[in-house]
Amino acid sequence: MFPLLDGSNYPSWRKKLVMALTIADIDHAIETPRPMLPVLAAQDTPAAAAAAAADNPARQMSYDLEKAKWERSNKKCLMVIKGTIIPTTRDAIPECESATEYLQKIKDQFTGSTKAYAGALIKKFANAEYDVSGIREYIMKMSHMAGQLKTYEMEQKEDFVIHHILNSLPKHYKKIYIQTSLSRRTTTLRAKGSATFSKARALCMCCGKKGYHTKNCVDFLKWLNKSKIPFEEDPAKRGKKH
Structure with a gap:
């Protein structure tokens, strides 16, 4: 499977990117320089200039064909390259007109200047605002950016x-989030409080120790077994069997 560029696997x-572009036969733009418009050299002799002028229509046609071929390849290469980069990483890379320039920008970011990329990433994280992509996608994108910062030893605390x-969300989303968060915390605290209270009340009537009831006491169970008395988890149900 083709790997997506995430900042750690350049x-x-x-x-694999170069291999894929070559196999697809669309690598012309990254293997060949952008075609230049044919012009007459200033040092040409009058005779050479006259010959070049006579040949100009053919040269112009050759240029037009090469230009069209190069531009098609360049467009496809840019689409493939950008499509194999995760959104948060792609957003931190400057736009370029050619695939060759774009690949060079990526190389500079991940090999020559890691700090520059990390700086651009943390700036993007700090200035991020909710877009219309959807709340779930936005939170995942922000979480992924935070994970990338960890790769560059710029880890941010989870609470932060x-x-x-939360602060970058619209007001109505903040309200829903806060209500949900408080509801979950209240439920958790109630559950913990109930468990703590139940545990505090527990007292074994057999050994006198706190923390568990008689039915869970090892000594009590041993005594029942030794006395050949059948164990009943709820003594209150004795005599109620039909």
């Missing part, structure tokens, strides 16, 4: 990440 991504994402 060497393997570049190798959550707080920052």
Whole structure:
């Protein structure tokens, strides 16, 4: 499977990208320079200039054909390259007109200046605002950016990440999030409180120890077994069997 560039796998991504472009036969734009418009050299002699002028229609046609071929390849290469980069990483890479320039920008980001990329990434994370892509997608994108910062030893604390994402949401989403969060915390606290209270009340009538009831006491169970008395989990149900 073709790997997506996430900032930590540049060497393997570049190798497989070039291979894919070559196999698809659309690598012309990254193998050949952008075609130049044919012009007469200033140092040409009058005779050479006259000959070039006579040959100009053929040269112009050759240029037009090469230009069209190169531009088609360049467009396809850019589409493939951008499609194999995760959105948060792609957004931190400057736009370029040619695939060759774009690949060079990527190389500079991940091999020559890691700090520059990390700086651009944290700036993007800090200035991020909710878009119309959907709340789930936005939160996932922000979480992924936070994960990338960890790769560059710029890890942000989880509480800060959550707080920052919450602050970047529209007001109506903030209200829903806060209500849901409070509801979950209240439920959790009630459950913990109930469990703590139940545990505190527990007292074994056999050994006198706290923390568990008599029915869970090892000594009590041993005594029942030794006395050949059948164990009943709920003594209150004795005599109610039909």
